[in-house]
Amino acid sequence: MTSLSRILAIMGKEFIQMLRDRLTFGMMVGIPVMQLLLFGYAINTDPRNLPTLVEMGDNGPASRAITQAMETSEYFDLIGLTTSAEETESALQSGDVLFVVTIPPNFERDLLRGDRPQILLDADASDPVAAGTGAGAFPTLVQEALAPLLGEMSPPVQTVIHRRYNPAGRTALNIVPGLLGVILTMTMAMMTSMALTREAERGTLETLLATPTRPHEVMIGKITPYVFVGSIQVAILLAGARLLFGVPFLGSPFAFLAAVSLFILVNLSLGFLFSTVARSQMQAMQMTFFIFLPSILLSGFMFPFAGMPAWAQTLGQALPTTHFIHAVRSIMLKGAGFRDVIHDIWPLAVIFAVIATLAMLRYRRTLD
Amino acid sequence: MSEALAIDVQGLTKRFGDKTVVDDFSMQVPRGKIYGFLGPNGSGKTTTIRMMCGLLKPDAGGGTALGHDIIRESREIKSRVGYMTQKFSLYGDLTVRENLTFMARLHALKNTTSVVEAALEEYALAPRANQLADTLSGGWKQRLALAAASMHDPGLLLLDEPTAGVDPKARRDFWDRIRVLARKGVTVLVSTHYMDEAVQCDNIAFIAYGRKLIDAPSADIPERVGLITWRIEGKGLQPIYDALHGADGVDQIARFGSALHVSGRDAERLERAIAPYRGQDGLIVEKAKTGLEEAFIWLMTGSEDNFQ
Ligand SMILES: Nc1ncnc2c1ncn2[C@@H]1O[C@H](COP(=O)(O)OP(=O)(O)O)[C@@H](O)[C@H]1O
Ligand SMILES: [Mg+2]
Numbered sequence: 191m192t193s194l195s196r197i198l199a200i201m202g203k204e205f206i207q208m209l210r211d212r213l214t215f216g217m218m219v220g221i222p223v224m225q226l227l228l229f230g231y232a233i234n235t236d237p238r239n240l241p242t243l244v245e246m247g248d249n250g251p252a253s254r255a256i257t258q259a260m261e262t263s264e265y266f267d268l269i270g271l272t273t274s275a276e277e278t279e280s281a282l283q284s285g286d287v288l289f290v291v292t293i294p295p296n297f298e299r300d301l302l303r304g305d306r307p308q309i310l311l312d313a314d315a316s317d318p319v320a321a322g323t324g325a326g327a328f329p330t331l332v333q334e335a336l337a338p339l340l341g342e343m344s345p346p347v348q349t350v351i352h353r354r355y356n357p358a359g360r361t362a363l364n365i366v367p368g369l370l371g372v373i374l375t376m377t378m379a380m381m382t383s384m385a386l387t388r389e390a391e392r393g394t395l396e397t398l399l400a401t402p403t404r405p406h407e408v409m410i411g412k413i414t415p416y417v418f419v420g421s422i423q424v425a426i427l428l429a430g431a432r433l434l435f436g437v438p439f440l441g442s443p444f445a446f447l448a449a450v451s452l453f454i455l456v457n458l459s460l461g462f463l464f465s466t467v468a469r470s471q472m473q474a475m476q477m478t479f480f481i482f483l484p485s486i487l488l489s490g491f492m493f494p495f496a497g498m499p500a501w502a503q504t505l506g507q508a509l510p511t512t513h514f515i516h517a518v519r520s521i522m523l524k525g526a527g528f529r530d531v532i533h534d535i536w537p538l539a540v541i542f543a544v545i546a547t548l549a550m551l552r553y554r555r556t557l558d
Numbered sequence: 559m560s561e562a563l564a565i566d567v568q569g570l571t572k573r574f575g576d577k578t579v580v581d582d583f584s585m586q587v588p589r590g591k592i593y594g595f596l597g598p599n600g601s602g603k604t605t606t607i608r609m610m611c612g613l614l615k616p617d618a619g620g621g622t623a624l625g626h627d628i629i630r631e632s633r634e635i636k637s638r639v640g641y642m643t644q645k646f647s648l649y650g651d652l653t654v655r656e657n658l659t660f661m662a663r664l665h666a667l668k669n670t671t672s673v674v675e676a677a678l679e680e681y682a683l684a685p686r687a688n689q690l691a692d693t694l695s696g697g698w699k700q701r702l703a704l705a706a707a708s709m710h711d712p713g714l715l716l717l718d719e720p721t722a723g724v725d726p727k728a729r730r731d732f733w734d735r736i737r738v739l740a741r742k743g744v745t746v747l748v749s750t751h752y753m754d755e756a757v758q759c760d761n762i763a764f765i766a767y768g769r770k771l772i773d774a775p776s777a778d779i780p781e782r783v784g785l786i787t788w789r790i791e792g793k794g795l796q797p798i799y800d801a802l803h804g805a806d807g808v809d810q811i812a813r814f815g816s817a818l819h820v821s822g823r824d825a826e827r828l829e830r831a832i833a834p835y836r837g838q839d840g841l842i843v844e845k846a847k848t849g850l851e852e853a854f855i856w857l858m859t860g861s862e863d864n865f866q
């Protein structure tokens with residue numbers, strides 16, 4: 191028979207200890223804020239006046255209208271002209287320029303004939319934010335530049351955009367769901383595993399074990415306060431992302447809630463499992479890093495998941511962070527609902543069941 | 559509750575690695591007694607106590623505490639036994655009251671608040687109720703620990719060196735509490751290093767290297783130890799002390815006021831050792847009763863700390 195009294199007692203105790211440990215509590219609130227600012231601003235450096243080369247195959251009024259429009263726009267800074275493809279390549283490669291615009295020969299003639307000539311924009315998308323905004327604005331910019339010359343004609347040119355080095359063209363928006371996943375993975379697993387090993391280190395575990403408390407009561411009581419902390423972290427990240435970077439939230443809040451709760455539980459029980467193995471708080475911390483690094487590298491947070499080699503994808507599939515990040519990206523950025531992310535949710539549920547069971551089985555009922 | 563024995567264990571054995579820490583330990587503790595558990599450091603007292611309340615699984619042997627099997631019914635034992643750990647193991651970052659409330663709720667006691675307030679009153683902890691446990695002195699920590707271990711009205715208290723490192727006054731107070739609990743019918747098993755505390759126990763078990771050497775009513779201990787003691791009284795004892803110290807047949811020599819207590823296990827050899835002093839002018843040599851204290855000094859010196 192589960193005793194609610196015992197669970198509540200452990201929860202209450204954990205809460206008090208957490209609030210009295212100012213440093214840790216501060217860190218749990220501070221980490222999301224810091225990460226968001228670091229990642230957000232470091233990557234989201236105002237994408238204005240990015241260095242751009244133009245390969246002028248044609249010198250007519252239309253071509254000049256386009257370069258002029260680019261010059262006045264806040265996205266591009268025309269730093270020179272180029273004539274050779276090699277020069278284009280090496281400038282992009284070295285990072286001296288982020289864009290190269292190629293206006294083909296006979297552009298003016300083809301335009302007036304209605305042949306819909308192509309303008310090519312090569313973008314260095316290794317900085318996805320910068321490339322993304324510039325590339326996004328380019329077609330409109332071209333059209334608006336040509337409008338005074340051509341009147342209300344249908345789109346007279348084709349703008350072709352080549353995103354180089356990062357075909358997925360991930361944007362800053364991608365960072366926030368990823369950050370959610372990574373921060374929760376680290377803090378949740380670390381906090382619980384340390385809170386539990388601390389009891390063993392300080393000897394209070396013996397007191398706990400000498401009472402008729404059951405393993406799952408300890409687990410629920412210990413984990414619940416951190417669910418609360420995790421929710422605060424999520425709220426901070428979402429609010430910050432919205433206010434500072436205008437990251438949208440397009441999908442179903444219900445699906446989001448489901449994914450987030452499940453993911454928090456996964457990480458808390460993972461921390462609980464670690465604590466049954468670790469002999470000291472130090473070891474507990476090391477174990478969380480052991481899971482933290484692959485969670486950063488293989489989850490699609492750092493590198494596009496689809497671009498990873500097969501073995502890395504397989505490993506990544508076993509990581510809860512992978513499924514979580516994927517689900518949250520779909521929900522926040524692509525407007526997904528619960529049905530759309532069910533294939534991410536059920537693996538999370540399975541992982542949770544496995545870890546929680548393991549943790550409970552491994553939880554020591556004696557001091558042996 | 560009909561069981562006559564509060565603790566009844568047989569053949570308890572515990573190994574850590576290839577080291578046998580408790581070896582074939584048996585003990586019967588009748589209800590309502592204060593049972594002393596003595597032995598040098600590392601002799602296995604803590605390990606034995608932990609096995610009795612289900613915190614460690616014995617490698618061999620078994621038995622009951624308050625009639626419940628120590629291996630299979632550890633939950634029942636945990637809700638009926640009060641265990642005070644050797645090292646303070648309540649929460650230092652919780653206040654006195656929070657600690658007691660926590661323990662009361664883990665035992666799923668009804669009307670927690672009144673139980674806790676009563677315990678605060680009874681153990682005179684009320685003025686310190688809102689103090690963090692870490693900031694209490696050693697004596698008050700022990701008092702808090704005893705309060706926490708006895709709030710759920712356990713029928714058996716296992717106290718593991720409850721007064722180690724506590725000042726004499728606090729120790730006396732603590733023992734007053736133990737006697738109060740014992741009068742209420744609580745069985746107490748208490749491990750200790752202090753002779754003056756051992757004397758206050760009804761029975762004493764002595765353990766060294768994980769083996770029980772003696773288990774008897776405290777009044778019988780001196781006889782069981784098998785020491786014969788002669789008392790030499792008079793002037794100029796120092797030379798005699800020096801001469802007898804370590805002499806053949808003399809196992810132990812101690813000064814008691816203006817007298818020497820010379821003890822040994824072998825009556826004849828002891829006799830020979832003290833023979834020269836018989837009939838000397840101004841010296842009284844007479845047979846004396848071996849005291850409990852001498853018996854323990856003997857037991858203790860005979861088995862130094864048992865680590866490794
Ligand atoms: N968990 C453990 N692992 C390994 N050795 C232990 C453990 N607990 C106690 N010991 C060893 O067992 C012996 C007895 O310890 P203990 O029961 O604490 O003795 P006491 O309480 O009489 O001082 C000591 O040598 C101690 O080092
Ligand atoms: Mg001990």
